[in-house]
Structures are given as structure tokens and as C-alpha cells.
Amino acid sequence: MESLLSSSSLLSAAGGGLCLRKQNLKLLSLSGNRVLRCNVVAKPKSRNNLVSRLDGQESSSLFLLCSRHKSRFQANATTGQPEAFDPKSKPNSFRDSLDAFYRFSRPHTVIGTVLSILSVSFLAVEKVSDISPLLFTGILEAVVAALMMNIYIVGLNQLSDVEIDKVNKPYLPLASGEYSVKTGIAIVASFFIMSFWLGWIVGSWPLFWALFVSFILGTAYSINLPLLRWKRFALVAAMCILAVRAIIVQIAFYLHIQTHVFGRPVMFTRPLIFATAFMSFFSVVIALFKDIPDIEGDKIFGIRSFSVTLGQKRVFWTCVSLLQMAYAVAILVGATSPFIWSKFISVVGHVILATTLWTRAKSVDLSSKTEITSCYMFIWKLFYAEYLLLPFLK
Structure with a gap:
């Protein structure tokens, strides 16, 4: 299939080095090859960082070594949008697999969840004797269940945004092709089940309702079904995040410690x-x-965020x-x-x-x-x- 790559990059070799120049480039995409968008204009010093092969006007493929995630991607000129991780470079070690899961879990949200629960839990501490194994057991129950739900929510968002992430976040495992859609679904479903299972066996209603409301809002935010995918609407999307991060986390997890762990009245x-x-x-x-x-x-996929409109x-x-x-x-x-x-x-x-x-x-x-x-x-x-x-x- 022939396509035009506008404002992309033309590879040229000179003096043993390679450079990228912005220029319109008409190329042929090969069957079975997938795309990774490359917006950065760079001048790599080593052939280990950038290897190219231009065969006249028949075909062109560009291999990028992503040093940050130690992953090699293949890019071919089609629409200029990323589609997949090079199959020949799929993770082949435990370290690579761990790195992919680390990116899939969106670690900045994981850290935020852990710190917020720890902080809010200590707001319920009234005296030194409250700091006991019982308190830390209650915190651990809340943190583990919430982290599982967190991974469900961010994973579902990635499953729903694969095409968008190929443009905005091509380093994510689903967008790059390191994870197949089936793998993503398996991870998301597993953590969803484990989160609710733990919330149920703990027997804390504040914890269970925190998980349930987070599940409802996180699903409605991302999933592409009629009347859902609320992230398309800037105000509704902001309200979802506010409800989870500002209200549910503060009040529900505080009540989990206050009522379930300490057995005190709601205050x-x-x-x-x-x-x-x-x-x-x-x-x-x-x-x-x-x-x-x-x-x-x-802009490309019609998400009317405040940044797009304002x-x-x-x-x-x-x-x-x-x-x-x-x-x-x-x-x-x-x-x-x-x-x-x-x-x-x-x-x-x-x-x-x-x-x-x-x-x-x-x-x-x-x-x-x-x-x-x-x-x-x-x-x-x-x-x-x-x-x-x-x-x-x-």
C-alpha cells in the first residue's frame, strides 16, 4: 500500500554518520510491517542506535533502539503513526518482562495510590498506641486491593486507547506491541478479580465500596461503549479523576481504618x-x-480535552x-x-x-x-x- 509521510524524516548517510531531516517522503509500506512514529530529529553517533536500509524506491524500514526501555522498534512509512513492536525483539528475559509490566502499570499512579492511602490512614491515628500491627495490617489490605484496582483502571485505559497511545505514548507495552491485546485483557481481568476478591474477604465495607466506585468510574472513563468513554468530555473526565483521587481515596480509606480497623464511630x-x-x-x-x-x-482521535479546546x-x-x-x-x-x-x-x-x-x-x-x-x-x-x-x- 502506498502512502505519503508528511513532515516526517528522510534518512541520509554522510561521512559514516546518519542524520534525520524533516521532509515529505513518499514510500512503500511492506506487508506485515507495522509503524512507530518518530517525531524527534536526531543525529545518532553510532550505528547501534540507528540502522537504516534504503532499497531504491521499493521499500524502506527504520530500526530504532530505544535505550530507555531497551526495546527495538521497526518503523515503516505509512501514516506516520506507531502500530507495533518489532516481533523479532519481543522481551526474552525476566528483566524485559518486568520492565514492560512496570510501564503498563503506570508507576506514577501506583506511587500516588500507595502514598495517599498511607497518609490518609495515619490521619485516623489519635494516640501512639494506635500505631500497632493491627494498623499496618489494615493499611496493607487497603494498599494491595487498591493497587490491583489501579492496575485494572490504567490497563483498561490502555486497551481502549491503543491507537491514541501509538501517537502520544508509543513506549507503552500495548502501543508498542510488546503486549498483545489478549495479554492486556488477561492482566486487566486478573487484577480486577483479585482486587474484588481481597476487598470481599477483608470484610471492610468502606474498602469494598472504594473499590466498587473506582471500578465504575474507571470503566466508564475509558471503555468505548454507548454513553460511556467519559474521557471524551473534558469536564466529565475531570470529575471522574476528582471523585477517585480527592473524595474516595480520602474518605473511604480513612473510614476503613477508623471503623474497620479501630472500631470507632464515623468522624x-x-x-x-x-x-x-x-x-x-x-x-x-x-x-x-x-x-x-x-x-x-x-486532536487526531477526537478527544475534546481542555488542552485541545482552550x-x-x-x-x-x-x-x-x-x-x-x-x-x-x-x-x-x-x-x-x-x-x-x-x-x-x-x-x-x-x-x-x-x-x-x-x-x-x-x-x-x-x-x-x-x-x-x-x-x-x-x-x-x-x-x-x-x-x-x-x-x-x-
Whole structure:
């Protein structure tokens, strides 16, 4: 099948080195070959990093060695969109398999889930004697069940977004072809079953309902069925993330420790209310920011994110402003604490985070997808840092 690759790359060899030049290129795609999009203009110094073969005008294939994930991909000029991992380079070791699963699980969300549950659980601690094996057993039950549900949700999202991820995130196992769709379905189904099984045998209703509501919202967010796939609608997508990250995680897992582990009556404390309100702001920021670097693929596949409709720059600075407002409120709340140590840690900690965010935001080049993505991961680090501060707010 003949196709035109616009604004892509023309390979040329000169002086033993290879370079990539942006140019329209008309090529033939070979039967059975799949595509990996390459947007980066680079000048590799070694043939180990880039090997090419041009056979006149008959065919062309480009092999890229992805050093970050130690995976080799094959790209042929068709539509310029990635489709599959080179079958000859499928993972052949335990380390490769572990690396693929690590990327499939979206580790930044895993870390966020673990830290949030740990932090919220300690909000229920009222005295030193509460810190016991019973507490840690309850935390472990919640963390394991939630991580399994987390992997179900992010895995389902990847299964539903394979074509989009070939443009936005070609390094993910399903988008690259390291995982087949059947493998992805098997992983997602297994973790879904194990999560609910553990939630049921633990016997904690707050934990079970946290898993159930997360399952409903995570499924509705991603799956491509009538009236579902809510991620297509920017406001609804943001509300889904807010509901899970800001409300369910804070309240349900707190109640799991408060009522199931400690056997105490339901009580909404000042730190819990603050944590829920603050994380509502943070969840909105994450929901908005995550689409900023993915604007290209979202446009192609009709995902009407705020970044697509309002523009990357406007959404970027809206996110920064929302977080600065949240930090200002956190500083005021911390300053009113009756405990000197709580006041000091809360105020100083949030001043540092607010200053660091502002400094980082001003240095971001919004024309660079790499820098925007890096800043998005920095936002997640601020998210982690906030959960480290919350237990000190009294």
C-alpha cells in the first residue's frame, strides 16, 4: 500500500554518520510491517542506535533502539503513526518482562495510590498506641486491593486507547506491541478479580465500596461503549479523576481504618476535611495537566480535552494558578493550628512547594512536548509531597 509521510524524516548517510531531516517522503509500506512514529530529529553517533536500509524506491524500514526501555522498534512509512513492536525483539528475559509490566502499570499512579492511602490512614491515628500491627495490617489490605484496582483502571485505559497511545505514548507495552491485546485483557481481568476478591474477604465495607466506585468510574472513563468513554468530555473526565483521587481515596480509606480497623464511630476531622478539599484542587490540576502533552493524538482521535479546546498555554497556567491558590489556603490553615510543630511544618513545607512550583513553571518551554511531560511528572512529585505533609496537619 502506498502512502505519503508528511513532515516526517528522510534518512541520509554522510561521512559514516546518519542524520534525520524533516521532509515529505513518499514510500512503500511492506506487508506485515507495522509503524512507530518518530517525531524527534536526531543525529545518532553510532550505528547501534540507528540502522537504516534504503532499497531504491521499493521499500524502506527504520530500526530504532530505544535505550530507555531497551526495546527495538521497526518503523515503516505509512501514516506516520506507531502500530507495533518489532516481533523479532519481543522481551526474552525476566528483566524485559518486568520492565514492560512496570510501564503498563503506570508507576506514577501506583506511587500516588500507595502514598495517599498511607497518609490518609495515619490521619485516623489519635494516640501512639494506635500505631500497632493491627494498623499496618489494615493499611496493607487497603494498599494491595487498591493497587490491583489501579492496575485494572490504567490497563483498561490502555486497551481502549491503543491507537491514541501509538501517537502520544508509543513506549507503552500495548502501543508498542510488546503486549498483545489478549495479554492486556488477561492482566486487566486478573487484577480486577483479585482486587474484588481481597476487598470481599477483608470484610471492610468502606474498602469494598472504594473499590466498587473506582471500578465504575474507571470503566466508564475509558471503555468505548454507548454513553460511556467519559474521557471524551473534558469536564466529565475531570470529575471522574476528582471523585477517585480527592473524595474516595480520602474518605473511604480513612473510614476503613477508623471503623474497620479501630472500631470507632464515623468522624470527619479537621485534617480529613482539609485533605479532601486540597486534593480536590490537586485532582483537577492532574486531570487538566495530563492532557497538555497529549494534544496531538487527542486532536487526531477526537478527544475534546481542555488542552485541545482552550490551548496548551492557557491550560498550563490555569493549572499552576490553581495549585498556587491551594498552597495559599494550606499555608493559612497551617498557620491556625494550635500546635507549634504542626504550624511550622505546614507553613514552611507549603511555602517551599509553592516556590518550587512557580520556579519550575516559568522555566518550561511550552513548545516542547518533552518539557511539558517532564513538568507533568513534577506535578505528581508535588502530589506525593503533599501526602507526606498531610499527617502533620493537626
